[in-house]
Amino acid sequence: MPTQPVLSKRAAVLKPSPTLAISARARELRAQGHDVVNFGAGEPDFDTPPHIKDAAVAAIRSGFTKYTAVAGIDDLKDAIRARLKADYGLDYARDEVVVSCGAKHSLYNLFVSVLDPDDEVIIPAPYWVSYPEMVALAGGKPVIVNTSEERGYRLSPDDLAAAATPRTKALILNDPSNPTGATYTRDDLARLAEVAKAKDFWVVSDEIYDKLVYEGEVHTAFPTLSADARRRTLLVNGVSKTYAMTGWRIGYVAGDRDVLRAAAAVQGQVTSNPTSIAQKAALEALKGDQKPAAEMAGAFNERRRYMHGRLTKMAGVRCYESRGAFYLFPNVSSHYGRKVNGQTIKSSTDLTRYLLDEAKVAVVPGGEFGDDRCIRLSYAVSLEEIKKGLDRIEASLGRLK
Numbered sequence: 001m002p003t004q005p006v007l008s009k010r011a012a013v014l015k016p017s018p019t020l021a022i023s024a025r026a027r028e029l030r031a032q033g034h035d036v037v038n039f040g041a042g043e044p045d046f047d048t049p050p051h052i053k054d055a056a057v058a059a060i061r062s063g064f065t066k067y068t069a070v071a072g073i074d075d076l077k078d079a080i081r082a083r084l085k086a087d088y089g090l091d092y093a094r095d096e097v098v099v100s101c102g103a104k105h106s107l108y109n110l111f112v113s114v115l116d117p118d119d120e121v122i123i124p125a126p127y128w129v130s131y132p133e134m135v136a137l138a139g140g141k142p143v144i145v146n147t148s149e150e151r152g153y154r155l156s157p158d159d160l161a162a163a164a165t166p167r168t169k170a171l172i173l174n175d176p177s178n179p180t181g182a183t184y185t186r187d188d189l190a191r192l193a194e195v196a197k198a199k200d201f202w203v204v205s206d207e208i209y210d211k212l213v214y215e216g217e218v219h220t221a222f223p224t225l226s227a228d229a230r231r232r233t234l235l236v237n238g239v240s241k242t243y244a245m246t247g248w249r250i251g252y253v254a255g256d257r258d259v260l261r262a263a264a265a266v267q268g269q270v271t272s273n274p275t276s277i278a279q280k281a282a283l284e285a286l287k288g289d290q291k292p293a294a295e296m297a298g299a300f301n302e303r304r305r306y307m308h309g310r311l312t313k314m315a316g317v318r319c320y321e322s323r324g325a326f327y328l329f330p331n332v333s334s335h336y337g338r339k340v341n342g343q344t345i346k347s348s349t350d351l352t353r354y355l356l357d358e359a360k361v362a363v364v365p366g367g368e369f370g371d372d373r374c375i376r377l378s379y380a381v382s383l384e385e386i387k388k389g390l391d392r393i394e395a396s397l398g399r400l401k
Ligand SMILES: Cc1ncc(COP(=O)(O)O)c(C=O)c1O
Pocket: 042, 101, 102, 103, 104, 105, 128, 174, 177, 178, 206, 208, 237, 238, 239, 240, 246, 249, 250, 251
């Protein structure tokens, strides 16, 4: 064993994903026989629709089980291009699309491709936990800019302009947002696009929840804002959330061909292609019947309404009524300072631990997303479980002294 430090500096500071950790702890408690309600997971509770599974089985049976082109099979790239055209009127050439092993992988490939050491990446908070970690892992410097519940958790153009420096290489936008569920209007985005143009940086637009918007909300794809936005946007999406395909691991990025050539080269050296079988499944997801996806989105909205209604009626809980993704991000900080079993709840982590151990309800501490006043609850859980979990949370909060 070498005598130098065992881990690289980058690996030593990397935090494991807290959402995956909470899900693992919930699974562990379940394995011990506890009835745990899991609001922690960032994935649909629904099964992958049967026609998508059938496509994968057909791929296996036909022997579509070898390496494919690194950046994805042409059929799938064409289906992605057709979706972007049909949904948003966007035109991309084949070499402006790279398919990867999940949107997470697409994002990481991008950061490795565009970031030099200490290049800054602006990340609005609350943020998805993986953004700062991935940026840092790729050698960049995350620059966190706060948003507020009062402004609907939308990044303000003035705050963006103030945070930009000559070292700013990119902004990460996530609309709809994990963890707040917040969505942007076209006007909001247009103002951010003007700042991006004036200050000249990439916009990594993570639109993985684009199909999960409710109550008449209309999603605007960032590259549709202007010709300039089309050029500077690296649009990330995937099939995980819309089609209940988290385990299949297919995501993609569309955008600048030089950046994507580099992203494909990174991928080529690290993993080669995404799984051949999963690519065929994703092709069916994008080209086939869209009804199952629409039905799942409808179910999420019903749960969203119920969960929001219940949370806002709980003593000491405030909850922004977001209309996207499948998360609510209630502010529970008025309970901090209260006690249970001689212990004082001081943070979102303390409260999360209390809820998991005492109420057997898993949520994710907001501190992990850059706002310690809140906790994140996923409503990609059956209505029955949601009712049970919220009853337990209400009772547990009521026991705090
Ligand atoms: C905002 C956001 N982007 C990307 C991803 C990753 O999705 P995938 O399963 O395609 O890697 C997630 C998953 O939780 C997410 O919430």
